[in-house]
Amino acid sequence: MYVNHTDLAEGVAFSPGTCPDGAALSTGCTGGNTSNNPAECPEAPMPGAGDLVLNEVHADPDADNGDANGDGVVSTSDDEFVEIVNVSGQTLRVAGLELYKNGADSPGATIATSCLGPNQAIVLFRGLADGASPPDLGSDVMVEIQLDSLNNDGATLTLQTPDGGVIFDVDYGGAGNDQSVALSPQLDASGDYVDHATLTEDGALFNPGTCPDGQPFSSGCPGGGAMGDCPDAAAPTAASLIVNEVLTAVPTGDEGDANMDGNRDSSDDEFLEFVNIGAETLNISGLVILKGDSEEAVVATECLAPGETLVLFGGGVAPDLGPGIKAEIASGSFGFTNSGTNVTVRSSAGVEIFNEELPGASGASFTRQTQLDPNAPMVPHTDVSAALYSVGACANGSALASGCPGGPGDGGGMDGGMDTGDMMDGGMDTGGMMDAPPSACDMAPMAAAGDLIINEIHADPDADNGDANGDGVVSTSDDEFVEIVNVSGGLVRVAGVELFRETTSERREATLTTSCLGPGEALVIFSGLEDGAQPPDLGAGVYVEIDAIGLNNSDMTLRLKDPDGAIIFEIAYGDAGNNQSLNLSPELDSGGTLVEHTTLAGEGVLFSPGTCANGASLSTGCN
Template structure:
């Protein structure tokens, strides 16, 4: 008997292999590229099963095996309350952005559990058996390890109903080949119904269904209670009573007065008398279509539409545009602040259609959850004009006749999958409200077009294809006349980056009796700069302003660049002009190289930053090497990945010839790293994807790319390094010449030596150490301290393994006593000495 089988026998005897509740199992797992993640649950019995109390969970990264102990908490979860699985049928959960396989249709779209990578375990709990996180409540599981990445880019599907997991550390789904079959993602993508790895949904497997009919398909919103009788009819077996539940797709238009009914055994239908009440709102919302749904355990649901007609209420405003799902990259920068942000760039646009100026002071904007924005005192919207509320960021770069504000709370919080947007007046009365569903999650806004009284449509499908238009109509025109116009005229259309300049004359119309501040935007400041900076001012009676654009001589071989100049002022049309900056013949950038990077720190040897804690994000690193003969000033240069900016080098980052600089994802790097410069990502992480990503070095502001390397994720659990350093091709570090199997070498060559330009490492030596427990003091003598430099005195209970190093005293040579040349004595109070059985101390440079 081999070691693994012996362990399994011992675990069976000791109860470490739980007995799964056989009726409900995880029947398939699919981990594909991007957001293509799926989980299939199956009912192996001949009776429909309610999933009330069941919870599907995801356990990520270093916590991927934490579920094997009682009391742990998952990284993501999905409650399955209200769902069911038909006899011998299935339920399919998919990521909200999953698109492959093309035939798969999710019964539940969620980013809770189907948001895993290949090293994230998936566990199904039944809370009727115990608390969430208790091993007694586990029904089924797919077990993976953080180091093994066993679930990456493949599908596991059940080939038997046996138990396919245990609670052993290190055990995985691969230990149960008698339970789990393995298929490639391509096989699943091309599968046909009947194949064992075909992803099957509820509707694919349900043989019985419900249908609905209404006594009236149209009601007035002011018609009152008990307006509609609902008849629910079932197909299939009539042998048993069947409980059915009604729900309304919009409780603000039609409410369910009678939520449940019973189709008696032997009967095919039941009529619920007066089951629907009309809801009389006070807002102008037009006729609304409300979906009425009937559900029952194990049967496909039935739906029918009910029209609720408006009773001619009028509202002074109209909600005209909503952006919940921000397009990725630069196209998603809706607020124009130069930074695409999934929270800041959300917005709601409102138009005043009252026919007079509207004071919205004290009004509020809410979503389905809570109040998101309180309109400040003095918010007066002119007749026919728009006001736009963004989730955050800066709105200084937005002009035109509209008013722009940012939320008074933390965020707008608009859900991509559907939400309600409502406006209340200062007395708390509802003025306008809009509901939207999954159509809000299409990387563009929902907009009324062409008139503000029309229904909502996807913005990208109309006009010139733009994805949103905050503050303007969908074609970019203003809702109301502006206060004036701004316009540019340029002295030339092009200039050379080496010493070139262009004069831009900015003119304004409108009321000249007041000064006007304008925001000046040069879209690429790595190519040109305004002599006025970011703002300029028209003085009283001044109708023109001169701006000098000076070229910036960069070091990138970037050809001719097109740059846009804009001038923005509240209430004025925005001025815009473009010009070219011609390259002065720079050759390919070769001063620095990307020499090594670690995207997947190995477990358990992956503490690359040596801070005593393995962290799969903080221990990522990128190493740059100066291969030129001159020092290179990296001040304000940027490191990006495929998502965006990850690190900005601080001012004063001067990289000597032949020297390397290492940027870690985070943590507190400890040690000399061969005399190389060491920094941590200014954004808080490097975000290098295990499955592949792009690493870029960009000029200040991110305008030009100097270095770029795309990797495919084929190297895991070690770094990728040049072999030889500085000039060779990229290889797995352990295979590099001279690496001797070592998995990474931040700050030094692959064979562990220092780079040619490395700075000599200063050593600090503790020459004497004692603890005075009676006086709660630590006595230490140190050699090698540099006068005037600052040093940290740190403490840990276990050398940083689980108790992080805590810096509790700062030392200089002046704060100690020089007992002999170069040797200093320090007396450091530590009030916790008496409370701990052991403590560890260290001295380091900050």
């Protein structure tokens, strides 16, 4: 129904190119109340108990300094808010969730936002000044303007699914001290609600959409994050905690914006990358970073699980670097010099973790010649990769939690970690390079039933446009491929997993050599390559193997088995002879059906090894 514009935005006569409230049309203009609304996610599950936490409640805004909604007007009602965070580790469908106060018969808010990814949040404000737009709290924070009044003396807030399933049911206690109350430890549903100012150094009264210190929720909120305090965790040593990369000389121009805050800064964009390569959770709080003999910064992050990474930046705003990667802004600027710097890291107990004399640099980081190997020397990043740095990732762009299989510095970093010396026999000799150094991969479970799926099968390459392996030559055999994706939600070992084909009888086609796949990561097996060609670089989180698989154009079953012969996944196809790949629909859904690739991607797009059919990263879920 068409209505007068002022019925939707008081005092605003028109809004060409935006929603009536000024928000981007891409937000969906959900009643003018929702900003940063993510893509629809019909396949994502609804949250269950404990998947979302009530992390902060602002029931008693300060009469002078309580402008939490950023509309320029302090209001002891409009500036009330609640902050709800996804701590489940997976994307959840949240539209229709209902928030009740003190067991009321009707909800005080019904969430309109479609989806929340891991560590994303919704902030529900009670109101806004006339004509004001909802605040932009960042890409990982959704904002809605709808909330029942909050009691200063405490109340029980209950979040339920549309069918009555309880997600949380908590009493936030007294909240009448002119500030919000927040969980301590942060993001821990078993924690206590305390005055916000007690969690910050600057006495901040509220912080909707971030940890109390301004860090993103993906950081775990150091000093009280999702893991909480870890006093029983192991102390770090040089064998368990590795400094894998250091940027001391920030590149010029936009390339120098390592912390991704939109500004290149010679101090803020300096960073150190720490990775837990041990088998135990480490308590890294109190790590000291020294330049020469001068103490420059102390780490606040407390807990680092096996395979997890901490990137410590010199300043700016901490970015969201993805699952398993924490980002922190250092307590002080590092002050590294471009002409050469001695960098030392010591534990809170004085144990030396790292001590390197880094020479003068010209706009590139220093990284381990063999990634994640504590005994490997630090070399310029450009010695092992075309990139100037790889913050939060292996030098070749793959996930650090994978162990950097095929990583640079093992004699093959520049060619993707492959030894092409055995190309003529149709196979690839990896020379043992796919075995990661001791890391989370060694401790990961072997892939089991349901952990892996075959998402795409290219059995009939088009004779003119079928160059799927990117070697510049169309081959109806070499360009065949199978795309295998980790849908388990965790790191799994895949080395030794076998691919079988079956028509009238079963035959093994390939044995995987890649060590591990992280959640959402993929392995693409191509049948071959033109002599002298290099395996394609399909981007971060996508591994490539070359093995002489043979796929029929019709009537074949493909089967993945673990080294003991247990079936992990199997799928059968009929006709695959229409000069394009077959793709699961819905993608990444083991219950999906195989359809021709163009039905998902559109005319002319015949295959998409290593990505969703629409070209998006497989880690997005292909929603």
